[in-house]
Amino acid sequence: MIETGTPSMFGGTEPAHCTVCCCTLTNKILMVLFMVLLILAILFGNLVTLAVILGTKHFKTSQGYLKASLAVADLVVGIFVVPVSVYAEVYLMVTDSAPEWTSYNSQSVNFHPCNIIGPIFAGCTFVSITTIFLLTIERSIAVLRPLHKDSVITRKRTMILIVLSWVGSFFLAVSPMVFSSEIALEYNSCSRMCNYALGNIGEFPSQAWNILLLFPVFDFTLLGGTVVINIISLSSIRQHSRRRKHLAEAECQSTTKPTFSDIKAAKTIGALTVAFTASFTPIAVFVVGNVLGNKWCNFSFFAFWILATNSCWNVIIYSVRDQKFRLRAHKLLMPFQRKDSTKT
Known part of the structure; x- marks a missing residue:
């Protein structure tokens, strides 16, 4: 997942940079090893997540479908x-x-791989931000308005929102090429990724700047809203926890209060938000630096790849925060142990 919309290049093509990751053969080998391990971690973690969510009735809920997306x-x-x-x-x-x-x-050139990879990278980043925002909204309704949860949050509405998030995110990802002839895509020698860049002109025109600024505006708006909603939800959970200590148990179990699973899920979404915000922050700093005229080649590599590593963190957060997810994942990964336990 990434924010490829940052104006990280100030020329159509640039010579290879000697960055901290690629100056020596040892650094190059370590960099490639890191990339390969990241691929394996992303594939393993997210395939397990999909297997657990789509293969378990308990997780086939609106929240589960959003996590699957x-x-x-x-x-x-x-x-x-x-x-x-x-x-x-x-x-x-x-x-x-x-x-x-x-x-x-x-x-x-007539065909460039980055024409496909760049928008895919950007689009998936936007989908991730949008989905975390939708997860936060879903959990906030469950915590703040538990009586209205089932009527407001339905599978049909969730599926519609998921489709809209994908369509809107990828439309935003391709909008720089659609609405500006000055913006191109290239493999950046600093970030080691496909990034948006200039075409054949020497400096960004105001129109190109305005289009590229749609990316950080979109990201900051959704992330900011997500953080605010999480703070409200977690504050409500904290107040509810305090009340439980002073009320009789019968009143604590009143249907007007959020369930324990809703509270647990809200905290999990809060952890997801913190992880994504932390991984996105270096990109935000990099954007500001580019606007001020700093290229920050070494920092570019770390900013983009820190964000990319966020793609394998979700399964770790689910495993730590959700006991049912952890147990189901353990059963999927330990089939022989499960057979032995049934025999005994």
Whole structure:
């Protein structure tokens, strides 16, 4: 998942930079090893998440479908985005020269891999942000308005919102190329990813800046709203926990109060929000630096790849926070142990 909409390039093509990750052969090997391990972690974690959610009746809820959508977005990053970077870097190590397509932007050739990978990376990032926002809304209704949860949150409405989030996110991802002829895509030698860049002009025109600024505005708006809603929900949970200590148990179990599972789920979504916000913050700093004229090549690599690693964190958070998810995942991964236990 990523914020590829940052104006990280100030020229159509640039020579390869000696960044902290790629100056020596050892660093190059470590970088490729990190990318390969990241692919494996993303694929393993999100496939387990999908297997648990779609294969267990307990998780086939509105919240479960939103988590499945989030897992699919992360899975796409592991299948399409990161492998392109691995290919480019391995090719560079083996032949001592980068693939030819990395030397040109998408306006210089008829077909450029970044024309596909760039929007996929950006679109999946937007899907992740939108889905976390929807998860936060869903949990806030369950916590703040438990009596209205079943009538407001339905599977049909959730599926419609998921489809709209994917369509809207990918429309936003391709909008720079649709609405501006100056914006292209290229494989950036700093971030080691497909990023939005200039075409064949020397500096960003105001129109291109306005289009690219849609990306951080969209991200900051949704993340800011998500954080605020989480604070309200968690504050309500804290007040509810205090009341439980002073009320009789019968009153504590009143249907007007959120259930324990709703509270637990709200805290899990809060943890997801914190993880995504932390991984997105370096990109936000990088955007501001670019606006001020700083290229920050080394920082570019760390900012983009810190965000990419967020694609494998969700399953860890679910496993730590949700006991039912953890037990179901354990059964899926330990089939032989399950057979032995049934015999005894």
